[in-house]
Amino acid sequence: MTKEQPPPRPSEQPKLRDVAKAAGVHAATASRALNPDTRGLVNAETARRVLKVAKALGYRPNPIARSLKTARTRTVGLVIPDLTNPLFPPIVRGIEEVLEAAGYSAWLTNTDDDPRREQTLIDSLRSRQVEGLIVATARLRHPLLESLHRQGVRMVLINRRTQEPDIPSVTADDAVGTALAVKHLAGLGHRRIAHLAGPRHTSTGVIRASAFRHAIRDHGLADDPELTVECAQWTEEEGARAMSGLLERGVECTAVVAGNDLIALGCYDAFSRHGLSCPDDVSVVGFNDMPFLDKLRPPLTTVALPHHDIGVEAARMLLECIEEPERHPRSVLLPVSLAVRGSTASLRGSTGAGATAGKARRPRR
Amino acid sequence: MTKEQPPPRPSEQPKLRDVAKAAGVHAATASRALNPDTRGLVNAETARRVLKVAKALGYRPNPIARSLKTARTRTVGLVIPDLTNPLFPPIVRGIEEVLEAAGYSAWLTNTDDDPRREQTLIDSLRSRQVEGLIVATARLRHPLLESLHRQGVRMVLINRRTQEPDIPSVTADDAVGTALAVKHLAGLGHRRIAHLAGPRHTSTGVIRASAFRHAIRDHGLADDPELTVECAQWTEEEGARAMSGLLERGVECTAVVAGNDLIALGCYDAFSRHGLSCPDDVSVVGFNDMPFLDKLRPPLTTVALPHHDIGVEAARMLLECIEEPERHPRSVLLPVSLAVRGSTASLRGSTGAGATAGKARRPRR
DNA sequence: CGCCCTACCGCAATCGATTGCAATACCAGA
DNA sequence: TCTGGTATTGCAATCGATTGCGGTAGGGCG
Secondary structure: OOOOOOOOOOOOOOOOOHHHHHHHHHHHHHHHHHHHOOOOOOOOHHHHHHHHHHHHHHHHHHHHOOOOOOOOOOOOEEOOOOOOOOHHHHHHHHHHHHHHHHOOOEEEOOOOOOHHHHHHHHHHHHOOOOOOOOOOOOOOOOHHHHHHOOOOOOOOEEEEOOOOOOOOOOEOOOHHHHHHHHHHHHHOOOEEEEEOOOOEEEEHHHHHHHHHHHHHHHOOOOHHOOOOOOEOOOOOOHHHHHHHHHHHHEEEEEOEOOOOOOHHHHHHHHHHHOOOOOOOOOOOEEEEEEOHHEEEEEOOOOEOOOOOHHHHHHHHHHHHHOOOOOOOOOEEEEEEEEOOOOOOOOOOOOOOOOOOOOOOOOOOO | OOOOOOOOOOOOOOOHHHHHHHHOOOOHHHHHHHHHOOOOHHHHHHHHHHHHHHHHHHOOOHHHHHHHOOOOOOOOEEEOOOOOOOOHHHHHHHHHHHHOOOEEEEEEEOOOOOHHHHHHHHHHHHOOOOOEEOOOOOOOHHHHHHHHHHHOOEEEEEEEOOOOOOOOOOEOOOOHHHHHHHHHHHHHOOOEEEEEEEEOOOHHHHHHHHHHHHHHHHHHOOOOOOHEEEEOOOOHHHHHHHHHHHOHHHHHHOOOEEHHHHHHHHHHHHHHHOOOOOOOOEEEEEEEOOOOHEEEOOOOOEEOOHHHHHHHHHHHHHHHHHHOOOOOOOEEOOOOOOOOOOOOOOOOOOOOOOOOOOOOOOOOO
């Protein structure tokens, strides 16, 4: 009966033809007048008139129509593991800041570190005709990304990289950050420092782990393979699991360099389960400097990354790849610093007395 | 010279015509075969053939072209104050989960609580032809949103509302949450409880404040106007400012209900500046249950919101508004609960002895 | 005065899909 | 055998903008 279905919006928005008509010119002329790049092709007076009419009518070009014709969407895809990881929001904001200024916008997707989801999401992004990708889910071996790269999909990796060095990336200086952490702990007198490494299949995991070994040796500290444990994921749970394992195996250590802040938080959990106190019994250094770390119990000492800048830099780089494809891709390493807080303390007492399960020195109240 | 500029992608993607040709039918038939709703119009055998060819060629319909013709983008806009506020990521994920399942996707924008930016961003979203808006930046008086609503722009408000009750919204049950907080503190023996209210121009601010007064009276507690202070913004800084003001004016209180978690964090700052200890000297309850609150010093007792569900519910509601515009808009109030942690303690000692500046009972070490 | 060139503008095709309408074929019933 | 219907499919217009190409007018120059 009354099954009339008017096209969702009767298009109250004025279109180019309306502007053209009102200005007494052809749509083509109006189009050229509106576009700064082609404005030179039309009489200055005419252009002025078109502009005025357009503003008066409140004309807004329809990006859909434009995209269809120009095959450009001014749109990029953002692929991150999980937005609720506090590391990402500041990065995302940095990215959007740059994109917005350049007239681009971004689709945001969360893979939850599931390769199948990643595949699906990237497919979907591509079918939405994104012009580029910013990807934070790289694994060292990453056939999907490598194949996309070979297909000429513009992308820049953030945070993590693949083995393939040709793919542009923006990462923090993991090696320097790790060295900073070790140096700090060594300076506090720690000799047996453990490392709860991130997963071996991520660049950050292996780079930080190898930087850790180097730093340990440089400072002449205990270079015991038992002191390094790999976490299967960058999560609090894995951190707790790894730390507990260390404690339960009776591995002695007075400090730990966590692969990232979440893993460090896991250490906190493990400590409280084992009746240890941080930093009195064990010092901990995190990595990333997520928000609110200064309010933790205790405030976490960590390697601070320029989150916002990572986003800014990545977005700039991607725009460059898009707008001047000839340029050689490059990768940048952003500087880090150490945020010293309350989770690290100088080693008191004599020596070697480290934390081991069962002989906690400060039982929990 | 070599200034050849091939259209960005020579469109290696097969298009509908390619599929049609390969299947030996007209594009129109292929289109109908591919669309489940119109598949009935074509011979079953033909449809099968088209589907097979499409899959073989890896055909993906071009959503741009489709949108141009159908005037539907299957896209919505998300307007939030600031993604780095940990309250939002879980909500956003809830939203995207529902949208994704329904074949929609979302543009995310941050207003930084700046009305001009908000205006610009919403304009931009509209020109990108979003089919609806999810807005988390509502103020009680909000001409922009009200006008959009009158213009028939589908939207649902989250977290906060406007005065205009017709606009659908999804919010937590602020009144109950506040009552829970007060009841908890009263149960611990507190008599003089302060409230650091959120801004008066937000619904959450006024609802929580008024619920606070009600609860205070219901429990027969000190109903002193001095005990309520308004924060100009929902930020840590404002919380610190408000709490410090209270302390410096010598207003006695042994507990405070903060307008939200960030304001509660500000209290922590103020306490440490004034040499007070939480919860020994003053108890604090937050609101929102942001992530990681359990790791704070002390772990913050707070009113827990169903973040994810807020997103889910809002997205569902928006889709409903879009797909069946006839339905009457509704608003939902989601249940909250109290997460009791370490920032609240029972009132020890005798009576009335509250926290005031200058006579801190536990000077900071 | 005629020709060429430039500046400006309009025509019409195009991007890739959707969809109203028309055409065809085939079948049943009269 | 003719008519009406139904099931399929094709034709062509359309969404709103962009752009190659052609046309016109007017100025400069010979």
